[in-house]
Amino acid sequence: MKGKTILIGVTVLVVGLLAAACSQQAAPTLAPATEAPVEPPKVEVSGSVTDGGKLYDKWWKVVDVDEPAVDHPLWATQDSNTRSGDDTWRCKECHGWDYFGADGAYGSGSHFTGFPGVFDASGMSDGELLGWLDGSTTADHDFSAMGEEALGSMVTFLQDGLVDLHEFIDYETKAPLEADADHGQELYGNTCTVCHGVDGRSINFGDDDDPEYVGTIALGNPWEFTHKVRAGQPGSAMPASLRHNDWSMQDVMDVLAFAQSLPIEAPGTISVSRGGRLYDKWWKEAGLDEPAEDIALWARQNTNTRSGDDTWRCKECHGWDYMGALGPYGSGSHFTGFPGVFFAQDKSLEDIVAQISGNVDPDHNFSAMGEAAMTDLATFIKEGQIDMRDVVDYGSSTPVGGDGVSGEALFASTCVACHGDDGTMINFGSDDDPEYIGTIAIDNPWEFVHKVRAGQPGSGMPSAIDMGWDLQYVIDVLTFAQTLPVDAP
Ligand code: HEC
Ligand code: HEC
Ligand code: HEC
Ligand code: HEC
Known part of the structure; x- marks a missing residue:
């Protein structure tokens, strides 16, 4: 032997x-x-x-x-x-x-x-x-x-x-030979988002100057991507699809295809939705004291009799529909005669910031909110404004093309937790003169749309822009909200 x-x-x-x-x-x-x-x-x-x-x-x-x-x-x-x-x-x-x-x-x-x-x-x-x-x-x-x-x-x-990756990946283009990116997005959402974020940028594998994200590896090195998704990342809690998910190679290729669509640039710090909240009430959003005096510009009109901090809100002069005196603020107690900002979206970001900071008109100076906030605000003006005429019928104050059934479902999943089943859980007015979701939706659909898109300054209210909602969802919620009660329960 x-x-x-x-x-x-x-x-x-x-x-x-x-x-x-x-x-x-x-x-x-x-x-x-x-x-x-x-x-x-x-x-x-x-x-x-x-x-x-x-x-x-x-x-x-x-x-x-x-x-x-x-x-x-x-x-x-x-x-x-x-x-x-x-x-x-x-x-x-x-x-x-x-x-x-x-x-x-x-x-x-x-x-x-x-x-x-x-x-x-x-x-x-x-x-x-x-x-x-x-x-x-x-x-x-x-x-x-x-x-x-x-x-x-x-x-x-x-x-x-x-596995022989020649059977799955095109070595020239680095793309999967066959893949269903939508299915990949679903798998990614269930498995990867929790650590890497929806857009793959929560963890930076590189450094600040040369960031590397899920999207970077997927595009640059699909072979490494495939290996790591199957086997996991050494010394980390990242799951291995071979062990934890039982994914087929096709599943891995689907995730690869989706991951190749993810951003590879460092995320900007600019937030369009924050710009929208600043437009609403910038000192609340920026955590600053409210202005005590009237803004100097206020003296150029005498029709709107509000005073103090209200006179500093962008929306007070330029309107919830961004059209100023050309829109609903063309008459009534909010009338000032001041122009809108809708068409300023054609200007450069620098020109808009110059206007907001008082460099164009010293009486139009909002620099107290700080550089970053002014950039967010200018970005909202440039990229975040919508043409309200597309979503609201100005004559009847009703939504254009909304689906109340879809709106009811969206309201139930997103708004009920804070505002209650019928929108009366939070009263924005006073006991004598209550204002609920239904009240705003009916009386001021432009304000409603602006707030649902941008969120409420200084509150935890979610923003439809940040949630990636289609504008249609906002119109659907508005349609449903106009059916909600306006009287105290
Ligand atoms: C439990 C958290 C967690 C989950 C879930 C997770 N990962 Fe990871 N992943 C990590 C960590 C931590 C690293 C290592 C980061 C480092 O080394 O800086 C990593 C690294 C990676 C890398 C390699 C980066 C490199 O170059 O070293 C890729 C690619 C990757 N993950 C993709 C995915 C994909 C795709 C999914 C879903 C199938 C996923 N991850 C799920 C935590 C996770
Ligand atoms: C520094 C480079 C290097 C590293 C690191 C390395 N290898 Fe190798 N490996 C070689 C070379 C060179 C050969 C020999 C090829 C030959 O002469 O046939 C080889 C041969 C092999 C073979 C035999 C292949 C065949 O078909 O005959 C296996 C299996 C192998 N390596 C596995 C591994 C594993 C697993 C690791 C990591 C633990 C590893 N190697 C790390 C260079 C490396
Ligand atoms: C008190 C009224 C008032 C307030 C508050 C106000 N603006 Fe203005 N805004 C004006 C007037 C009036 C003009 C016309 C140009 C001028 O006289 O400065 C103007 C012009 C602008 C323009 C240029 C429009 C164009 O088409 O060129 C932009 C952009 C702008 N404002 C943004 C803002 C932002 C953002 C805020 C909130 C931080 C704001 N404004 C607050 C009155 C106001
Ligand atoms: C996390 C809690 C929360 C959620 C979820 C939420 N909101 Fe709000 N919402 C608030 C708070 C807090 C306020 C401010 C109340 C105040 O200022 O008195 C508010 C204010 C509003 C206002 C403006 C009231 C005003 O005139 O100032 C509207 C309109 C509104 N919410 C609609 C909605 C809709 C529609 C949804 C679902 C898409 C929603 N909210 C989801 C918390 C929430």
């Missing part, structure tokens, strides 16, 4: 030597591990495919060992890839995210090493693969520092976890 084992050991060694001698094509020549006969490797291993996938990515993050400090010994046999240190110990750095090494996506570019892939190794036995990983096949290819259990998972991944 003992003799037979040794015999096999010697045979393996001889075959190994022959193989090493014969495989001298493009790949570097590797020295055999040892001259003396060795105990043949254990021939059966067990392990986890997903752990193996994470080990393939960065094994020292998965098993608790220090990252390698010096270059991998094989690194010196190439000089095209100039990385150094721990990077040179990652399986993926030499064998590629697509497992095809120099025959795949790492066949050119800064990651090129000329080293082969591991895809064909998936047919090897446990013993053969272990031999490659623990240095007994080639002394310089020794990853036994990750420990026996991890080696078992590594072997399992190589045997059961590899």
